[in-house]
Amino acid sequence: MARGDKEKLKAERFLGLLKPIERELEVYGRRLTFHSEDALDAIQNAVLRAYRAFDRYHEDASFRAWMFRILTNEIFALNRKRGRIAKFEVAVDMENWQAIVERAHSEEYPYTAASMEDFSKILDEDLIKALEALNEVEKSVLLMKAVGGLRYREIAESLEIPLGSVMGYLFRARQKMRNALLRSQRRLEG
Amino acid sequence: MNCLEARKRMQLYLDSELEAETSFEIEKHLETCSECAAMFKSEQGFHQRVSGFLSKGERTPSLWESVESKLMPGRFRVGLKSIWPVAAAVLVVFLAVLWFQPKTETMELAAAAEESHRAYVHRVIGPDFDGPVPEKTARALEGKLDTAAFYCQPSAAGFVSRGKRVCHIDDVPAAVILGHCEGVPVSVMVFERNALERFPKTKRYVGSGESVVCSRAGSYQLAVRIVGKHLVCVIADLSRRRVEELALSVNDRT
Secondary structure, three states, rough: OOOHHHHHHHHHHHHHHHHHHHHHHHHHHHHHHHHHHHHHHHHHHHHHHHHHHHHHOOOOOOHHHHHHHHHHHHHHHHHHOOOOOOOOOOOOOOOHHHHHHHHHHOOOOOOOOOOOOOOHHHHHHHHHHHHHHHHHHHHHHHHHHHHHOHHHHHHHHOOOOOOOHHHHHHHHHHHHHHHHHHHHHHHHHH | OOOHHHOHHHHHHHOOOOOOOHHHHHHHHHHHHHHHHHHHHHHHHHHHHHHHOOOOOOHHHHHHHHHHHHHHHOHHHHHHHHHHHHHHHHHHHHHHHHHOOOOOOHHHHHHHHHHHHHHHHHHOOOOOOOOOOHHHHHHOOOOOOHHHHOOOOEEEEEEEEEEEEEEEEEOEEEEEEEEEEEEEEEEEEEEEEEHHHHOOHHHHHHOOOOOOOOEEEEOOEEEEEEEEEEEEEEEOOOOOOHHHHHHEEEEEOO
């Protein structure tokens, strides 16, 4: 096969996998960058980088997870360049994760069905503020789950962190969001 | 399965990360325990509200068209193949110009400042704050850059500050004042004076005795000057004279 034909097939195959997840990648990129204009640069760079490395991509791996990984690295690098440094907290192993969950579900655990009965009342602005309270990695894990629909294992591969840490970050991210939302809900009621 | 066991697995259940058998056991428990059922329902409502909001957003067709067009094979190769004689001729002319032009040395600070200023012009970056330096920023810069740097701004008529931010220019922290003059974006980058050690060519020029040193920085004009404990660098798409005036109007605030 001629070199040109081979290249064309590669591009077609790559675009065939990319197109269905373009919207998710863009939404993820815009939410994870500190300045939404940066998202466009990060997306362009990530796609070109992924295409150059596409020969090394194996079909048995998730293309979605692979693309999210490349885009995340690109955004973290860009955020670092802008003086915002990604802070990976201490990795949470499975045992710690169990301890966190058990503590959270102890009697003092603050949320009850009654206090959280109507989430539709929560304003989008409150959600944006709550999201800003998360650190870069918590935000990334939460967005990979919510926007990309990635499984825990895929998120662990994307961020190169243990599975237990994914659960820990996700749990903490949701906890922080929940607390921030509860506070704003109480403010509205009070 | 009891309440504690079910609640421990609530996140995994709602994220569909459990095996079918465990999920089934949880569902059986929820049928008999109204308290857990209410908690699961509430948590599910929270997940849905957050996920629904976070995943909102449209695909921008122009962005993806531009990205995809860069992947189309042959675009560059075919172009180069057909125009290689022209490309070779251009290369010869370019080398000749390089050979005969006077040997000048550009300041390394110019390239780094240009990159940062370009990001401001194209609205990739913007001010982070105005007025006093936020405590968090001051703490992060402790020992690297004093907060007085944020007040070293041009006093020349026509310059208007839009706000300030911290940038790392070639990994050196700088207080950056982003503003405009005559409608043209202007970046004022203020470093600790010892930052000159990181920019030896710039140091040589600045140490030559001139009160202000001017240079081209890509398509912009750059003026560099020592002001007290600081190294001030003004960059804009303005005339050399105007940029020089702006740099000279920066007062020592230390």
